[in-house]
Amino acid sequence: MSENKITSDLLRGHTDTMILRLLSEADRYGYEIVKLIAERSDGNYELKEATMYSSLRRLEADGDVEWYWGDGSQGGRRKYFKITEKGKETHASNISNWEYAKRVLEKLL
Template sequence: MNEDAFSADLLRGHTDTIVLSTLRGGDRYGFEIYKTIRDATGGDHEIKEATLYATYRRLEKDGLVESYWGDETQGGRRKYYRITDAGRAVYRSNVAAWVATRRVIDTLLDVKG
C-alpha cells in the first residue's frame, strides 16, 4: 500500500468533519466547498464531488447543515450550505475525538521495540 492510498483512506473517514470545518467560515455552495478543500491542501488531496454531494445530503438529513438556493443573476442557481448549531457541536466533538485518537496513535507509533 502506498502513502497516497493510506492518506486517502484515513481522510475518507473524516469527510463530514472536513465539510463542517469548511462551513464554519461561512455559507458556501457545493463546488466552492470542493475547491476550498482542494486548495487548503495545495492540490495534494481532492474529495470526489460525488462523495461530497452524498456528504451534503447526509449532513442535511442529520440536521447538521441547512441548504438554500442562491439568487445568482448570471449562470445557474447554486445550492448553498450553512452549518447549524448541531453541526458545530458535532464538529467540536469530532475534533476532540481526533485529537485523542492522534495522541494514542502518536504514542503507539513511537513504541521502541
C-alpha cells in the first residue's frame, strides 16, 4: 500500500501534463480523461475526479485549455475540453523539463 502511495504522489505531480497530452490528441470530456488514464496505465494509476478538475480549472485559468458544450451519448450535453495553442506550448515545455529531470535523476538515483 505505502509503495502505491509514493508512486501515486510522484505521478500526481504530472497531472497537468497527462491531461494536456490526452487533449493534444483529441477533445475529450471529463470521465473520458480519467478512464483513458486508467486504461493507458493498465490500471496502475487512477486519477481521481477531484484531482482532474482541480488541474483542468487551473489549466483553464492559465489559458492552456478551453471547453465547449458537445452532444452526449445519452442525450445529455457534455462538456468537452480542448487544448489551446498556448496549451500545446506548455505541454511541449513540460515534456522537455521532464526529459531533463529524468536525465538528472537517472544519474543521481
